[in-house]
Amino acid sequence: MRIFRTLAGWLVxxxxxxxxxxxxxxxxxxxxxxFSWPPKFFEFEPTVRNFEQVFGISLGFxxxxxxxxxxxxxxxxxxxxxxxxxxxxSMSTVLAIVVATLAAYCLSRMQFRGRHEFVNWVxxxxxxxxxxxxxxxxxxxxxxxxxxxxxxxxxxxxLMNLPLAVLLxxxxxxxxxxxxxxxxxxxxxxRWTIFRxxxxxxxKGGIAASAVLCFIxxxxxxxxxxxxxxxxxxxxxxxxxxxxxxxxxAWGNMAALGAAAIVPAFIVVLLVQRHLVRGLTMGSLKQ
Numbered sequence: 268m269r270i271f272r273t274l275a276g277w278l279v280x281x282x283x284x285x286x287x288x289x290x291x292x293x294x295x296x297x298x299x300x301x302f303s304w305p306p307k308f309f310e311f312e313p314t315v316r317n318f319e320q321v322f323g324i325s326l327g328f329x330x331x332x333x334x335x336x337x338x339x340x341x342x343x344x345x346x347x348x349x350x351x352x353x354x355x356x357s358m359s360t361v362l363a364i365v366v367a368t369l370a371a372y373c374l375s376r377m378q379f380r381g382r383h384e385f386v387n388w389v390x391x392x393x394x395x396x397x398x399x400x401x402x403x404x405x406x407x408x409x410x411x412x413x414x415x416x417x418x419x420x421x422x423x424x425x426l427m428n429l430p431l432a433v434l435l436x437x438x439x440x441x442x443x444x445x446x447x448x449x450x451x452x453x454x455x456x457x458r459w460t461i462f463r464x465x466x467x468x469x470x471k472g473g474i475a476a477s478a479v480l481c482f483i484x485x486x487x488x489x490x491x492x493x494x495x496x497x498x499x500x501x502x503x504x505x506x507x508x509x510x511x512x513x514x515x516x517a518w519g520n521m522a523a524l525g526a527a528a529i530v531p532a533f534i535v536v537l538l539v540q541r542h543l544v545r546g547l548t549m550g551s552l553k554q
Contacts, residue, residue: 420491
């Protein structure tokens with residue numbers, strides 16, 4: 268029975284891993300091997316040409332004959348766009364988590380009139396489809412000179428992730444016994460001291476889990492990034508739709524950018540992996 272469970276587990280892993288493997292392998296193929304039929308999963312001549320064109324660098328090694336690449340040159344030079352995504356996703360995550368942590372702690376610990384209605388309102392903002400507010404936000408940001416700026420996109424992505432972060436963090440704070448706060452208050456500690464020195468360290472697993480979700484949602488967001496940016500900054504999901512040329516789609520370059528775009532999200536998850544597992548299991552055990 269254990270063997271069947273193990274086999275089933277590996278089949279599930281293979282099912283979800285195969286699209287990533289295939290997309291990454293396309294990044295290392297030339298156009299001839301990409302469209303070969305039947306498809307070649309391993310029997311192709313690997314090349315790093317697609318990565319060199321996307322990042323405008325000559326890797327100095329590779330497989331087969333590599334052509335010279337001008338640094339920063341080429342129609343598919345996307346290194347600045349990858350940096351744009353890193354800045355926007357990182358800063359919007361920090362913004363959402365800082366505001367959401369304070370708001371969630373207040374909603375979890377403090378009793379005030381309209382508290383439950385406020386939680387319902389926060390939840391309702393998450394239900395609103397982004398397309399309903401994209402155009403009005405375009406005109407508002409145009410009046411505020413926030414179009415095509417890091418600040419504008421960071422604010423939008425931060426606000427977009429804020430409801431989810433507040434609701435997630437509130438559930439994590441709810442799982443921390445309120446008696447701990449009350450004992451500290453009796454000992455003379457202030458609310459801010461309790462929050463900073465006692466509750467925050469206990470909730471860092473939940474904060475890490477919320478931060479990872481906010482980063483991934485910002486990293487993959489398309490509609491606001493398309494509407495509120497023009498030429499100054501562009502994120503990876505937006506520029507991934509620009510690989511269409513007069514002679515067809517540059518699948519190899521698109522796959523190279525997509526494979527590279529996986530790395531920052533993977534690094535974020537890897538950095539908070541220990542806290543992430545703890546955060547995702549918070550509240551699973553009740554005394």
